[in-house]
Amino acid sequence: MQRTLGTCYYPEHWPEDIWQQDAARMVAAGLTWVRIGEFSWSRIEPTPGDLQWDWLDRAIDTLVSAGLKVVLGTPTATPPRWMVDRHPDMFALDQDGKPRGFGSRRHYCFSHQGYRKEARRIVTLMAERYGPGDRIAAWQTDNEYGCHDTTVSYSDAARAAFVRWLETRYGGDMGALNAAWGNVFWSMDYNRFEQIGLPNLTVTEPNPAHVQAFRRFSSDQVVSFNRDQVEILRAHSDAPIAHNYMGRVTDFDHYKVGEDLEIASWDSYPLGFLEDRVGASPEKQRRYARQGDPDFQAFHHDLYRAVGRGRWWVMEQQPGPVNWAPYNPAPLPGMVRFWTWEAFAHGAEAVCYFRWRQAPFAQEQLHAGILRPDSAEAPAIVEARQVAEELANAGDVTPSQAPVALIFDYDAEWAWQVQPHGHGLTYFDLVLEHYRALRRAGLSVDIVAPTQSDFSGYALILAPGLMHLTDNLRQALAKAEGQVLYGPRTGARDADFKIPTSPLPPALDGLEVVVAAVESIRPDMPLPLANADGAVTGYLETVETAADVLVETAAGQPVAVAAANQVYCAGWLDGDGLDHLVATLCARAGLGICKMPEGVRRRQTATEEFWFNHLAEPVDTEVGTLPPAGVFRRLRKN
Amino acid sequence: MQRTLGTCYYPEHWPEDIWQQDAARMVAAGLTWVRIGEFSWSRIEPTPGDLQWDWLDRAIDTLVSAGLKVVLGTPTATPPRWMVDRHPDMFALDQDGKPRGFGSRRHYCFSHQGYRKEARRIVTLMAERYGPGDRIAAWQTDNEYGCHDTTVSYSDAARAAFVRWLETRYGGDMGALNAAWGNVFWSMDYNRFEQIGLPNLTVTEPNPAHVQAFRRFSSDQVVSFNRDQVEILRAHSDAPIAHNYMGRVTDFDHYKVGEDLEIASWDSYPLGFLEDRVGASPEKQRRYARQGDPDFQAFHHDLYRAVGRGRWWVMEQQPGPVNWAPYNPAPLPGMVRFWTWEAFAHGAEAVCYFRWRQAPFAQEQLHAGILRPDSAEAPAIVEARQVAEELANAGDVTPSQAPVALIFDYDAEWAWQVQPHGHGLTYFDLVLEHYRALRRAGLSVDIVAPTQSDFSGYALILAPGLMHLTDNLRQALAKAEGQVLYGPRTGARDADFKIPTSPLPPALDGLEVVVAAVESIRPDMPLPLANADGAVTGYLETVETAADVLVETAAGQPVAVAAANQVYCAGWLDGDGLDHLVATLCARAGLGICKMPEGVRRRQTATEEFWFNHLAEPVDTEVGTLPPAGVFRRLRKN
Amino acid sequence: MQRTLGTCYYPEHWPEDIWQQDAARMVAAGLTWVRIGEFSWSRIEPTPGDLQWDWLDRAIDTLVSAGLKVVLGTPTATPPRWMVDRHPDMFALDQDGKPRGFGSRRHYCFSHQGYRKEARRIVTLMAERYGPGDRIAAWQTDNEYGCHDTTVSYSDAARAAFVRWLETRYGGDMGALNAAWGNVFWSMDYNRFEQIGLPNLTVTEPNPAHVQAFRRFSSDQVVSFNRDQVEILRAHSDAPIAHNYMGRVTDFDHYKVGEDLEIASWDSYPLGFLEDRVGASPEKQRRYARQGDPDFQAFHHDLYRAVGRGRWWVMEQQPGPVNWAPYNPAPLPGMVRFWTWEAFAHGAEAVCYFRWRQAPFAQEQLHAGILRPDSAEAPAIVEARQVAEELANAGDVTPSQAPVALIFDYDAEWAWQVQPHGHGLTYFDLVLEHYRALRRAGLSVDIVAPTQSDFSGYALILAPGLMHLTDNLRQALAKAEGQVLYGPRTGARDADFKIPTSPLPPALDGLEVVVAAVESIRPDMPLPLANADGAVTGYLETVETAADVLVETAAGQPVAVAAANQVYCAGWLDGDGLDHLVATLCARAGLGICKMPEGVRRRQTATEEFWFNHLAEPVDTEVGTLPPAGVFRRLRKN
Ligand SMILES: [Zn+2]
Ligand SMILES: [Zn+2]
Ligand SMILES: [Zn+2]
Incomplete structure (x- = not known):
């Protein structure tokens, strides 16, 4: 599949007389896709039942005529004000019981039957009008489910x-x-x-x-809300359906929503994320302030490749400063191109810039576009044009399996949130720390769902922190041929959040280990490892085992133990400790590693190899000196 | 006008048999003014309609007979408990929707029509009784509008x-x-x-x-609440009317309230402010803990001189430890005198000490008075007496225009709060930082309202951060003859909070500069200036300009640009950077500067020059060594 | 009285077929007591009026038959869900007015008359069934009154x-x-x-x-709620009645509740407390993370000896990691034994481990037991068994009066909370700081109630921070023969929270001192003492006095003044300052001190002397080198 670019456009925000010029400029910039419509309900249906499709018809015609492919969003993320008069209790309630009312977006409770019916009504009307024919190249359901903590409602x-x-x-x-x-x-x-x-x-x-039951229920409500829309759209249209997930929104199971869709996409705001959700130290936030975290985006790329079963996009790509983070710096020159290539390196089919033109009004008036609010070019469009030109000479996306699988499980994320045991311990961070260590070793990674039943072809399978291990996954991992890393907290709870007692966790086949006790530890009290850099920090289990000890603390307490290809890690390792563990596992798996300089990351596909320098300074690497924001591409010798 | 002293007194708090002695002691201490009545509603009208004026008549008679001038406060800041039975919904609601109920003070919503009527009723009764004749020398409306975040209500x-x-x-x-x-x-x-x-x-x-619309509305409600009272008082009395504003309460437009009054006054608590609202670093809080911030009070003095169109008082002056700050230290000996003289240096007509005698009961029982609760003298009365003696040999207040104008605009304060863009960026701080730099250069400053239409006589006019620039002010600044400093964010929003797009901001006449992009920056990432100490910190605009670059970053990005007498500053400068900018502007304006030692400030009027040492140690200056809490006064040679 | 051990057991949590084995193992481990029933209401009365006593009868029979003594808890801390249908408004409301609803425990308002009636009903039924005869050796009312901030309700x-x-x-x-x-x-x-x-x-x-009135009222509601139960139990049973207080829960007057009971007991979780309520520095939290604070438990032991008028227990002793602190480390090996002996050194009659077997379900599934959830032995049972063996060779508890009395007054705790004057100043900390200094001097301490009227036999009496000094206590202290230390804030408020004015505080007989002014000081501005290590920090009064100055600041301000055996301290002293003051007082009292190495504490009773090493390293002392978690015991030579 060919790699393409696009943008997010809001014809309803602009005078109709510039639509045609906008479309022509998009095409001239090398863009293929244009996403529209997802916030337009108040203009489609200004008062209940008064449908105003004409303007949207003309907008779509204008875009399609110019040669663009249209992604049409269902408008259910922003019900109009009159909806609230019809359903005064449609809002989610927050944990304190306060309504989360009208005045911004996502002001609905996924469980409100009245609003569910209204959503089905408008999607049906939209599908009936735009589904037949080929004006619409793809659909997007709603917008960023769960953003602004909207999955869970106490209504x-x-x-x-x-x-x-x-x-x-x-x-x-x-x-x-x-x-x-x-x-x-x-x-x-x-x-x-x-x-x-x-x-x-x-x-x-x-x-x-x-x-935990309530968290699972809340996730299921999102899945069924989305499924309502998919069923309607599919009845009227052959175009593929996507949703645009938001970074580090983990309150619902993206795999389950993804099962109903053809394409996964996500909204990538590297600088905003670094400031408000990566959880990096101030030093790191300063060092990467204009480039973003070196692993956070890649992690999501690999995650959504799994969610989309291979087909995934970046639906919204940060093009300049955003408006919503604590601090909103401009990207280092070259980073918009860099982020785009990084997505393609991980297999994206398309990258769309959010947004075409900066809006001079309302909540996001300080969110950059690839055009300025006065329609002049902003820096991002120049970089987008450069990528478009580079793509002309580049091959297609060639999917391939990575040598390493890393399981990410939404259910485990909720379980750790429900019961972190120690302040600040989260499953997301645990998995991301493992991902970082793999990337520091130069490895390409597939993130896989906990429903995976076949791990053939993976030399290394990492399954940290799976608090509830399903029978299916337990069996799949037991029969895997690669090195399998479990723990900490593997199988620590049954399906109803009880500690299994006969036997105690983790109860693995082929690896004799019992978690006799658990403790959480102050982060300022790391327990150093024996014979290696690194330490256990934050969490440690006392294990009883007859297996080989691969890693132990300086005090002699086992940390990682192994039998054949099964490895259990009983503690939360810091970065150095994880580097040591990954090296140990790779040696056992016969997998070569390539230690990356700080800030540099590598990604290999079946046919290509990419190197990325996330630092603001040049870095020497084995493929030469990479400039700041540097991207190095080459075909792989096979 | 002659400079005078006064105090705040609550006859209703004390047995009637000591009123006469209190009055005599006030006169003996050299006090002229006594403010009374503003919290006495429950004793004036113990039950609805049962008016008890007798005690107040006697109190006023006692004070006036002793030779004091009475400022009578309307009692609307503390409606009695029975009022709540009549108007159960009279409370403001906070942002979470919780009522802000009875039990302290300011428990009313400015928009509640029932309470507005009650307020007019009691003010009318009070005006009818005390307006005629000359028992009352001045009025005060209500008390500290907006204190305790009471301007904005979600009722x-x-x-x-x-x-x-x-x-x-x-x-x-x-x-x-x-x-x-x-x-x-x-x-x-x-x-x-x-x-x-x-x-x-x-x-x-x-x-x-x-x-922003809601913030403007909320401010207007205060203006109209106050105007209700002014209209009633004026219909019955010729005495001037004041209100006592509170330090750094910026939720309503003090200029607009001030337009309806003859006198502006404010309540100055330097040590409390340093602890709870200046925003100083811990080091600075420690260094100035017993003296207060060296610029914060002066800033308010200059502000209220503008609000009062020349006529202003300190209605409440801190006399010792207060009760309400996180920490409540005692002032350094000499500071009560120091603060009094500082107010006079800035043109105050009167300074009143809050309060006469420390109350042994209720919320402020740990707030010092100039008498102790047992009626013995507290340290402040000694210093007040000293000032009274010094005043006997001092001239009158002689108003004069300063060489520098600094615009302070409440609308801009709200706009920055609504959209700071970067965490912690506030307009108040921006203006105060400019004020500090001017004071470090030894300059006297006039703060002016954004409604100013004539800047004649000012060598330097600073207008930082005016997010919405009215046409009137835009024209007034364009035709000013002094150096005019704009930016950052000048004219960044239109009257309805949109970004103007044709052209983009700031759209100044005579200075060709366009803000092409804006970014906010982590405070730990300052951008050093080229060829000068100092840095941009927190916020920077990318400007397109053909004008001269006065200041640029070490990386070569323009920060301050100029054409003729118009200067635009595109970033938030730190202290050193502002010192550099002020020196540059003064050089362009032909204005001499006099670099102040740390903690020392100078204030010049038409006839006098004052030097103040805010440090707890002696400091050498060009007028000699100033002791801790030192005040140096001399007539200016003209 | 002989020292005994016990455990907390929940037969309703386990299959009936293991009860007998559990009981046998308890006896084999050397346990005497088993506390049951306090959370079992939903199994005693599954639906309203359907009483199911059979299982409880059998459980008690099983335990008693095995040779155990049963402590039966009334189940009122956890009313079942159906209770909420009967009394939907039975919940406490929090300060924001939000109900504190069903789903965990302690979900009732002490003032709700409907629930009070239900509580009396179930206690009556329980007392009628189990009161007669001798199956029940002791009672426990409810569970941990006030835990989770449940004393105060805004309903x-x-x-x-x-x-x-x-x-x-x-x-x-x-x-x-x-x-x-x-x-x-x-x-x-x-x-x-x-x-x-x-x-x-x-x-x-x-x-x-x-x-303050509301705080006193709220405390009285707990007292009367408890008294309801005591009256019913006492009418049906001769067994002693206890309540299990929780560490640092000070919202109600434990002395007053204790007056109605035979035995005081408390729940001691040293590691959880260090993390969530001691208020130690991060350095100290790290240093003692696996041992707990060296004074916090001892303070409570001494407090509950007073509350129980000599008879007191540890009803719940931490046996391993808990689940509820920010971090939940495992105790250093030996600490469970150590904590047990520490309790006995302070006079405990019994120490019961919470809990017998770790529950694999619900809120405390990560709270260790002395058995693991799979019924295997956890580390604690080994240490418990060791104590049981050591006890066999140890004498009985011999109560004796300590040389030092330290007054702890709940009313003062509330008063400081109501009006701390400086951020972070609490009465509990003030008293604990004094306690620490006494312990660092090797002294044994009696904590006494403010109702004490006879201080005979005490060489030293410390009464810091008593904001309201009752006439009774004032007279008792005045006639004491030991050195009496008052202040700061002694008698600063009358019974209604007014400052007394004729004369000003503290108005002591025999010590001429007047607090002329008070100030609170930033913690980063300590005022060093003259001629001694240490400083005043946070709070200082200006005193007028003709008495001798024992301690003054380097600037010459009096801090501690004395006349005869009466000493007034006008400031909050840091650790070094308190050591200096304690040494000074002991010298005046003729009391020898024995400076303890860091982490080491000594406790003397009439017949025994104990030394405890709270460090994780060995420490040299005058009784030899104490190992980590070391306990040294010897009979006192008399
Ligand atoms: Zn978005
Ligand atoms: Zn005031
Ligand atoms: Zn407990």
């Missing part, structure tokens, strides 16, 4: 739906739920499902089984 | 009034408002004005145009 | 009860309350008691007199 609608969800899960058996959750613990037994509330506003922490 | 009353305010502003044209705010952005269009809510409890940030 | 029920409480306190005289509180201050006068609200949701701080 009455959510409570009612949660009760029904639990009744289904436990087959209407109240005693089964009470037993599964251990409600006897503090006399929390229910007599009837209707008594079950949401796990907020409790005196002290609620039952973690209760919370 | 139903506020919402209803806001809707009417918007209808008026937009002439009832719904489409005009939608267009002006860019409500199309996220389908935020309204169908009817009644649909408009307050900009709180939204999912993510509300439209900044919405918020 | 309607609390408000109604508070109004009645005030009517009683002020004899129905509205004017008396208004005068006592100084409500005139900001027109806060009430017309009728019914107008009085709770002191939350005010615009700025409420009247401290109002808050």
Whole structure:
């Protein structure tokens, strides 16, 4: 498949008389795709039932006539103000019980049946009008599900739906739920499902089984909300359907939403992310302020390749300063091109810049576009044009399997949030730390879902932190041929958030290890490793084992133990410790590593090899000196 | 006008049999003024309609008979408990929707019509009784409008009034408002004005145009609340009317309130302010803990000289430890005298000490008075007496124009709060930083309102950060003869918070500069200047310009550019950078500067020159060695 | 009385077929006591009125038959879910007015009359069934009153009860309350008691007199809730009654609750406390992470010896990692034994480990037991067994009076919280700092209640920070023969939170000192002492005195002054300063001190002497080298 570029455009924001010129400039810049419509409901239906398609028809015609391919978004992320008059209780409630009202976006509760019906209505109308024929090249459902913490709602609608969800899960058996959750613990037994509330506003922490069930339910509500739209669109259109996920929004299961879609896409804002969600140290935030974290985007690229089962895009690419982070610097010159190539290196089919022209009004008036608000060119369009030219001489996307698989599991992310045990311990960080260590070793990585049942071809499979290990995955990993890394916390909870007791976790086939005790440790008390740099930090399990000890603390406590190709790691290792563990595993797997200089990363596909310098200074590498924001490409010798 | 002293007194707090002695002691201490009554409503009207004026009559008679001049406060800042029974919904609501109830003070919403009527009723009764004759020398309306964040209310009353305010502003044209705010952005269009809510409890940030409109409305409500009282008082009394503003309370437009009053006054608590609102570094807080910030009080003195159009007081002067700051140290000996003289140096007519006797009960029982709670003398009365003696030999207040004008604009303060772009960037700090740099250069400053239309006589006019530049001010600055400093963010938004696009900001006559892009920068990433100490920190605009570059970064990016007498500064400069800029501007303006030693400040009037040492150690200066808390006065040779 | 061990057991959590084996293992481990039942209401009464005593009968029989003594808890800390259907408004409300609902524990308001009735009902039923005969060796009322900030409630029920409480306190005289509180201050006068609200949701701080009254009321509600249960139990049983207080829960008066009970007990979680409530520096938290604070537990031991008038237990002893602190490390090997002996050294009758077997479900699934969840032995049971063996050769508990009395007053704790004057100043810390200094001097300490009327036998009596000094205590201290240390803030407020003015505080008989002024000081501005290490930090009073100055600042301001055996300290001293003051006082008292090495503490009883090493390294002491977690015991030579 050929690699293409695009942009996000809002015809409704601009006078109609410049649409044609805009379209022509997009084409001239080498863009293929234009995404439109996802925030336009108040202009499509200004008052209830008064459908105004004409302007959208003309906008689409203008874009298509210019030679662009249109991605049409369903407008359900921004219901108009009149919707609130019809459904005053449609809002999500926050953890304190406060409504999250009208005035920005995403002001709906996924469980509100009235709004669900309205969403189906407008999507049906849109699908009926634009589905037939080929004006629309692809669809986008809604926009950034879960952004602004909108997955979880504590509304009455959510409570009612949660009760029904639990009744289904436990087959209407109240005693089964009470037993599964251990409600006897503090006399929390229910007599009837209707008594079950949401796990907020409790005196002290609620039952973690209760919370985890609610997190799973909340995720399922997003999946079913999206499925509603997919079913309608598919009934009227043959065009592929995508959703644009947002970086580090993990409150719903992206794989499950992705199963209903043809394409996964995500919205990549490297500088905003570094400031507001990577969790980097101030030193690192300063060092990478104009380039972004060297692994965070790549991690998401690899994640969405999994979510899209190979087909994925960057639907929104940062083109300059954003408006929403604590600090909003401009990218280093060259970074817009760099980010685009980085996405392609990880297999993206398309990269679309958000947005075409900076809006001079409303919430994002300080979000750069590839045009300035006065329609002059902003720096990004120059870099986009450069990529378009470079693409003309580049080959197609050639998918290939990486030598390393890293499992990312949304259910585990919630489980660690529900019960971190130590302040600041998150599953996302744990997996990202493993990903970083693999990348520092020059390895390309496939992120895989916990539903994976075949690990053939992987020399190395990393499965850190899977608090609940399904039988399917347990068996798949047991029969894998590569080196398999488990732990910490593998299989620490059953499907209902109980500690399994016969035997205690992790209960692995072929690796005799029992977690006898767990402790979390202050981050200022790292436990150094024996015979290696690095330390355990934050979390350590006491294991009883007859297996070989690969890594231990200076005090002699086992950290990583192995039997045949099965390895269990009982602690949270710091960066040096993970480098040591990855090197050890690669040696066992016969996998060569290539130590990357700081800030440099490599990505190999079946046919190509890419090197990226994320630093603002030149760096010497084995493929030569990479300038700041430097991208090096070559075909692989096979 | 002669400079005088006074105090704040609460006869209702003390047995009537000591009133006469208190009055005699005030006179003996050299005090002229006594402010009373502003918290006494529950004793004036213990139950609805039961007016008890007798005690107040006697108190006033006692004070006047002793030779004191009485400032009488309207009691509307503390409605009695029975008022709440009559108007249960009279409270402001906070941003979370929680009522801000009875039990302290300022428990009313400025938009509540029922309370507005009650306020007019009690003020009318008070004006009728005390307006005629000459018992009352001056009035004070209410007390510290806006203190404790009470300007902005999210009540139903506020919402209803806001809707009417918007209808008026937009002439009832719904489409005009939608267009002006860019409500199309996220389908935020309204169908009817009644649909408009307050900009709180939204999912993510509300439209900044919405918020800025609400901030302006909220300010206007204070203006009209105050005007109600002024109209009533003026109908019954010839005495001048004041209000006592509170330090760094910027939620309403003090100039607009001031237009309705004869005298501006403010409440000066230097040590409390340093701890809770100056925003100084811990080092500076430690260094000045017993003296207060060297510029913060002077800034307010100069501000209220503008608000009062020349006539201004310190209505409440800190006399010892206060009760309300995180830490409440005692002033360095001599500081009470020092603060008094500092106010006079800036043109105050009167300085009143808060309060006469420390109250042994209720919220402020740890707030020092100039008497102790047991009626013995506290340290402050000794210093007050010293000032009274010094005043006997001092001349009158002689107003004069300073060589430098610095514009302070409440609308810009709100605009920066609505959209700081970078964490921690505030307009107040920006203006104060400029003020500090001017003071470090030994310059005297006039703060002026953005409604100023004539800048004659000013060698230097600083107008930093005016996000919305009115046509009137734009023209006034364009025709000024002194050096005019604009930026950053000058004219960055139109009257409705849109970015002007034809052309882009700042669109100045006579200075060709275009802000092509803006970025905010981490505070730990300062951008050093070329050929000068100092750096840009926090915020920088990319400008396109044909003008001369006065200041640039070491990397070569223009920071300050100039053509003729117009100068635009595109970044937020640190202290050294501002010193450099001020020196450059003064050189261009032909204005001599006199570099102040740390902690020392100078203030010149038409006839006098004052030097103040804010340090706890002696400092050598060109007028000799100033002791700690030292005040040096001399007549200017003209 | 003989020293014994025990554990906390939840038969309802486990299959009945292992009860007998559990009981046998308890006995084999040397345990005497087993506490049960306190969270079992939903199994005793699954639906309203359906009493299921059979399982509990069998559990008790099993335990008693095995030779264990049963402590039976009333189950009122965890009302079942159906209770909420009967009393939907039974919850406490938090300061923001949000209900603290069902889903964990302690979800009731102490003032809710409906729930009070239900609590009396279930306790009556339990007492009727288990009171007669001798199956039950002791009772526990409820569980950890006040834990999770549950003492104070802002519910309607609390408000109604508070109004009645005030009517009683002020004899129905509205004017008396208004005068006592100084409500005139900001027109806060009430017309009728019914107008009085709770002191939350005010615009700025409420009247401290109002808050302090509410704090006293809230404490009294706990006392009366507990008294309800005691009266019922006592009518049916001769067994002693205890309550298990929680560490540093100071929102109610433990002495007053204790007056109704035979035994005080508390729940000791040294590692959890160090992380979440001791308030230690990060360095200290790291140094003692696996051992706990060296004074915090001892302080509570001494406190509950006072609360229990000599009879006290540790009802819950941490046996391994807990689940609820920010970080949850495992104890250093030996610490479980160490903590047990430390409790016995301070006079505990019994130490019970919480809990027998780690629960694999619900909120505390990561809270260690002395058995693992799979019933294997956890490390703690080994140490418990060791203590049991050591106890066999040890004598009985011999109570004796310490040479030093330190007064701890809950009323003062609330008063400082209501009005700390400086950020972070708390009474608890002040008293604990004094306690630490005494312990660093090797002294054994009795904590005594402020109701103490006889201080005979004490060489040294410390009474820091008693903001309200009752007449009774004032007289008792005045006639004490030992050295008496008062201040800071002694007698600073009368019974209604007014500053006494004739004379000003502290108004001591026999020590002429007047607090002329007070100030709080930034913690980074310590005022060094003259002629001694140490400094005043955070708080200092200016005193007028004719007494001898024992300690003064380097600047010459008196800090500690003395006349005969009365000493007043006007400031908050740091550790070195307190060491100096304690040494000075001991010298005056003729009391020898024994300077402890860091981390080492000594405790002497009438017959025994104990040395404890709280460090993770060996420490040399005058009784030899103590290993990590080392306990040294010897009989005292008398
Ligand atoms: Zn987006
Ligand atoms: Zn004031
Ligand atoms: Zn407990």
